Amino acid sequence: MAAGLVISAPASGVGKTTLTLALARAWRNRGLRVQCFKSGPDYIDPAFHAAATGRASVNVDSWAMDRSTIAHLVSRGADADIVLAEGSMGLFDGVAARGVSGTGASADIAEMLGWPVVLVIDPSGQAQTAAAIAAGLRDYRAGVQLAGVVLNRIASPRHEDLVRRALNDSGIAVFGALPRHAEISLPKRHLGLVQAEEQAEIGKLIDEAARFVAEHVDLDAVLRAAAGWSPQPAANGLNVTPPGQRIALARDAAFSFVYPHMLEAWRAAGAEISTFSPLADEVPDTAADVCWLPGGYPELHAGKLAANARFRNGLRTFAETRPVHGECGGYMVLGTALTDAEGVRHEMTGLLGLETSFAKRRMHLGYRLAALAAPIPGHQAGARLRGHEFHYSTILAQPDTPLAVVHDATGAVIAETGSQRGRATGTFFHLIAEDR
Incomplete structure (x- = not known):
């Protein structure tokens, strides 16, 4: 049985992709089979997922796809040890009008599949307020379960201690804290303007991210927080007609x-x-x-x-x-x-x-x-x-x-x-x- 998690955040640009790639590569280096997905309409990140895991990644989208299509797509993770769905934008961010099975929010996928959420929190310029944000996200929607948080871009040990104490007081698990480390950041020119297959150095960047995250995040605790998951049979396959033979x-x-x-x-x-x-x-x-x-x-x-x-x-x-x-x-x-x-x-x-x-x-x-x-x-x-x-x-x-x-x-x-x-x-x- 595979275990599933959604990697999300309060907003874009917080470090979801970096953490997803790092966790995927770190667990793969331990011999685990890792399957990634991307929530929402993104062409770039699935290619990076494939580079990190050695397995093809696909998009799942609650605005454009029905539950049967999503179930069909995620069934490819049935033979994996751990399945990671990388969110887009903030956890609950979608469009105003509901689509086929949701608004396109990452939270839709988390609730639909029963996968807990690991939040990436960037508390730059904050301390205890970061815990208030995490607690608000935890309590915003009853069907979405928060597994815990990973802190990113921590300024100092004192800063980390303040944020950790506030999160612990709120009953929110902290899986780790990442100090600022420019060498592993994957800037927008890599993740938006340049495709993964064009990046000769992408493997080195992912390896460095995996090493750094493994030093600062309790990988075993994150893995234990994942929900056991068995794919449900899909009534239909993909609703896509080829344009020709x-x-x-x-x-x-x-x-x-x-x-x-x-x-x-x-x-x-x-x-x-x-x-x-x-x-x-x-x-x-x-x-x-x-x-x-x-x-x-x-x-x-x-x-x-x-x-x-x-x-x-x-x-x-x-x-x-x-x-x-x-x-x-x-x-x-x-x-x-x-x-x-x-x-x-x-x-x-x-x-x-x-x-x-x-x-x-x-x-x-x-x-x-x-x-x-x-x-x-x-x-x-x-x-x-x-x-x-x-x-x-x-x-x-x-x-x-x-x-x-x-x-x-x-x-x-x-x-x-x-x-x-x-x-x-x-x-x-x-x-x-x-x-x-």
Whole structure:
């Protein structure tokens, strides 16, 4: 029987990912089988989880997924000794309107699976108030169980003593306290702007984090606090239809944001996936019946993509007879042009009329519910798709036929409708699941 825990915090930027990776690697170094998951729509952290554990990690999302889908996904942890679900944002942070099985909050996953929560608390600039925050989180929702806390970025032994005493008085277990240690921090450029597979040093960083955490955290106590867990049989598998029988998937540093559960679901349904690299000036597999361009960082490689005539011409030729779909960054590359952060305009493939710019950055972030006005590969017109949008580009032109009516999590209509022209389609959101 596996044991499960959720690693969460009062807010973002407190150290959840660092602690998750450190615990996973430390327990793996002891010979335990560790399985990680990521709560919420994040493309980056699952790759780091895999680097730490040697096992693929997937996203579980209570806003976009029903309980059966979540049960199916977490069942991969059945043969593990310990299962860690890394939360997103603060423990109870989600959207205002409930989705399929929750609001997207990490607490939803903790309650649904019965996994206790280990809170990462950063008491910088605080002492006893940190205990008040932890106690408030403990008592906020009856179905969520707090296992204890790990203190991060402790300033001094005196500081640690003050915080520990207050937590002990509140009946909250303290598993350990981490002094400030810049060498093991994994800054935003690693966890947001650069993917795990690009980090040659990521293994060393995780090893150092594991060594440091093992010195300051009672790993055995954390393990004992985990809840015994046996996966429940899922009535249904993943609610994902592959876009085709043979899929040409763009895959390189510019195109890497694909949810792992999507690729697994495509393969489970019998689809074959052949990858190609637009950055290497490669073209889609001519034997494929559909081409899929995921999101990523095309804005960082716009000049090279514009110069790769073989790729651009090959994609245009492919689109003459077969469907091509792009998500977010892939959608931008299907467009006419992309202006980078320096204001330089780069010609893209021109399969759609979309023009985007990063010269004036504006964040677009949130869950999306789209009702398709036209089909995309794998989904017919009228299908309702759940996904997530996160990018900084500004739309300069979106002249083609709107692909969908898109709402945010509150039900408000948004302008990023996606586009359709001929056999080319694109959306700004990344697909997570289709409504049943």
